[in-house]
Amino acid sequence: MNLILLGAPGAGKGTQAEIISEKLNIPQISTGNILRAAVKNGTECGLQAKSYMDKGALVPDEVVIGILKDRIAEEDCKNGYILDGFPRTVPQAEALEKMGVVIDKVIEISVPDEAIKARLGGRRVCESCGASYHIEFNPPKTEGKCDKCGGNVVLRKDDAPETVIDRLKTYHEATAPLIDFYKSRGKLVTVIGQSEVADTSKLMLEAVNG
Numbered sequence: 001m002n003l004i005l006l007g008a009p010g011a012g013k014g015t016q017a018e019i020i021s022e023k024l025n026i027p028q029i030s031t032g033n034i035l036r037a038a039v040k041n042g043t044e045c046g047l048q049a050k051s052y053m054d055k056g057a058l059v060p061d062e063v064v065i066g067i068l069k070d071r072i073a074e075e076d077c078k079n080g081y082i083l084d085g086f087p088r089t090v091p092q093a094e095a096l097e098k099m100g101v102v103i104d105k106v107i108e109i110s111v112p113d114e115a116i117k118a119r120l121g122g123r124r125v126c127e128s129c130g131a132s133y134h135i136e137f138n139p140p141k142t143e144g145k146c147d148k149c150g151g152n153v154v155l156r157k158d159d160a161p162e163t164v165i166d167r168l169k170t171y172h173e174a175t176a177p178l179i180d181f182y183k184s185r186g187k188l189v190t191v192i193g194q195s196e197v198a199d200t201s202k203l204m205l206e207a208v209n210g
């Protein structure tokens with residue numbers, strides 16, 4: 001099964017993709033995680049991406065499309081995958097179609113902008129393994145330390161309040177048109193993001209299986 005998770009920054013795509021990935025035993029492909037790893041490793045692609053990511057802008061389509069194409073050709077994708085954060089623009093969605101990728105469902109997680117600001121302001125991520133926490137809703141067991149690997153849990157640079165405003169603007173301008181794009185193809189299911197992660201997961205799994 002090939003799934004796309006769509007939604008504003010902080011809508012919970014990463015959190016839900018991880019849960020669904022475990023349930024369906026298919027990989028979660030997060031272009032954000034791939035790009036952050038490239039930045040951390042100082043690769044050429046990472047150097048190109050960093051300035052865009054830091055200011056909350058989208059990385060150019062040709063860079064991200066190349067990354068995605070390589071990733072879905074890997075062996076672990078042969079039974080399907082969950083795209084988390086791709087496509088982000090209509091040209092990216094068209095590129096996916098040109099690659100011959102058949103998408104089974106696109107699940108949009110809908111969360112109001114005000115709730116997003118609270119979520120991202122409180123999000124903390126592990127700088128070693130990338131695990132995501134929230135200081136109020138999902139804190140690590142030991143403050144500042146990752147439950148999974150013991151790494152430092154820090155504020156992501158693009159979660160600064162002024163950058164979140166820019167990321168939301170980019171979402172509404174460049175990514176939200178994908179809602180109509182996939183609606184017109186009969187693929188879209190909208191899930192209203194709940195205040196509890198488990199409640200959203202239940203709705204997500206119903207959407208996947210429905």
Ligand code: AP5
Nearest residue numbers: 009010011012013014015031032059085119123134195197
């Ligand atoms: P990316 O990493 O994809 O960031 P994003 O889409 O902005 O999404 P986030 O990771 O911020 O949020 P999420 O929806 O996954 O939420 P999460 O589950 O973490 O991209 C980063 C950057 O990379 C982009 O800005 C761009 O520059 C570049 N990029 C990536 N892909 C690209 C592409 N295709 N094209 C071009 N550029 C690209 O949850 C957020 C917080 O809320 C967490 O703290 C979590 O604990 C909490 N939370 C989650 N669910 C709930 C809930 N139900 N109730 C309460 N809190 C919750």
